[in-house]
Amino acid sequence: MAASDVTETSSYASSTVCKICSKIKGIYVCPRCNILYCSLLCYQSELHLNCSEAFYKECVMEDIKSQGRDPFPEKKMNEILQQLQGNENNSNIDSDDDNDDSVEDLHERLRNVNLDDADSVWEQLTPTEKQEFYDMLQSGDASQLVVSWEPWWLFRKQKTLIQDVETEQVSPHPVYEANCPTVKNDVPLLSQISKTVAAPCVKYNILNVLGAYCYTTRFMNGEHHSMPAEASNILVNLSANLNFNHTYDSAVLALEAVAHEVVHYVWLGGSQESVICMKNDIECILTGPEDSNCSFYLKASLSDIYRLMSKAKHSKSIDPSAVKKTGEFTKRFKEHSLPSFVQKDKLRLVIKKLEYYLSWSRDHADEICCLRL
Template sequence: MDDDPDNALCQLCKDEIFKYVCPRCNIPYCSVRCYQSQAHSDCSEEFYKENIQEWLKAEGPDSESKKTMMEMLKKFENQNLDEDDLETDNDSDDEGSLTDRLAEVDLDDPDEVWDRLLPEERQEFLEMLKNGDVTKLIPEWEPWWEKRYHVPKVRFLDDPIEPEYVGVCPNIVSVPDFSVLTKIEPSPQVYFNVVNVLASFAVTARYLNGDFDAMPVEAAATVMFVSKNLSNHEVFGDFDTAIESVSQSVIECSWVSLDVDSKRSDLLAQDVKNILAGPNEEHPLFYAKAALSCLISLMRSAKKFSKKPVKGAFSAQFPEHASEAVPHPSKDVLTKCSKKLEYYLSWAEVHLLKYCAK
């Protein structure tokens, strides 16, 4: 055994005991700061480049992902424009704008996107990743349940048949009538269990910026981890306890990167109250049904993926957490969870309104 104390030190700063080993170059290091230092830049920058590529691949070929990527790159371009440059003739720039350079690029090909960035743009993008500033490039997501819609007092024949909120919410899943599922009168505690599930939906939606489709396995695992009703069949007896349980689970969830403070429970409580209020007084159940339907679709989607564990979005960006893998729920667990959610959705159709009115 090597007793040399120098061998226990971080090989980048030489001051602290090392805690981690870079998976690429095997150098021992003590912190993210050292990992991202100039001494380790060749390795870490390649790591971050790969993460950009993995993110692009994970987003898939849908048009919404392309739109998001273009918005990110456009914000990146605008953020790096000097005010004086705005007064010059941009047409004289031989390199052209970033938008022009990406006009004919396949945004699903990460290598092609990366190759079109200028060296200084790549460097600046990597620096933003290191500093955490890349989140500023991501288009801000506004939860659909925060918006209320006016109910017109007078309707005309040419008014849209489908309300506006239907188009921005998840599709409602069709489930059997509650009377078909059971003849037993449900316990009042079912309502508080649904509150716990809705809180897990809200916190997962905020964590994933509203995009459940890009990483269905991680999304499903997160929902089940933070909802003790879904994962451990825990039963709740009041609203506050159902909310606080999710808030505490977020703290314990190793792969979720959300600010944790005294206001977390307050935000979750308000999210759930907004969901339970619905888009307007005419359709108060719609948001709750949309949220439960989203979770049902999510569980079904997650079942289609392999059983291989995947790294979380947070772990992919921060090497200190690289060993933390998101547990992949088995197909049996996902099926049972989906069935419970179907029960809750069917229950909501019949019983939820009397609780929302209180």
């Protein structure tokens, strides 16, 4: 090799290495300073602190400005709350009747309204109901109205050292299968559809998809199938493997990529705790419900993602001919709205990739289940 070639190779390597840790290849570019970095940890490091803090400061300032344009300033909100509290104290005797009438009235107003259309529902609320909703959203009390969903993959069958033979019930299906998504078993083995050896990166690419799946399902509180277009949109945007065909050569990079996207999409409200929770969820999925069936949760997860994408593909929400209106609710709470839905052509490609991953998991599930994050 000529000296010039060595110099060019060295120059190229140095130009693609992370500019913060200077250890591994940089795969992300900071949108503010254009510096190349490799992970979320490097992005938040002291060497990049001035830029990252400025980014978060801008997010906070944008939020403050949006609140400043709200027609209900703090003083007015306090006056309304005090007035509502006074009215409540003065009408304790008839409170039950009033509540019943209010519920019936609201039920009547929402009778022919599409409950999946937030703008249509918002138009039917009274000014007092809108204010109560806004107060609840601002205080964080709205989250208390929803029962927190417990993921099915957290279940782990306890080992029984002593079993009473007389009371033992033999069942063809373990109990935990009833609480899990049905495994899609109608896909062929990978060895039956391809003679090419699967690339080593496949297992890490699947980890990237699983990370996005865990975060999405928790964000949707387990209701992802009731809003398939919205849920698939979040999942695809969090998984660079599904979104841009990015590949990974380690588990760390695969999961760091999801964490990076969570931070990038401010509307997801990502935090360090939520990222840690995502990684713990993946460990539970890879461990499985029991040692004798450790790959079951992996296959169930991929099957669930496959069905979610299939539902989204047939959803009217992503129909390009549909005109999406922007109502009062969407304008007022735009920080909680989603970006454009993933289109059907892209969903078809995603579904094909998931079919490949399902086939791969039937032959090579042990390769990914033995990974330790």
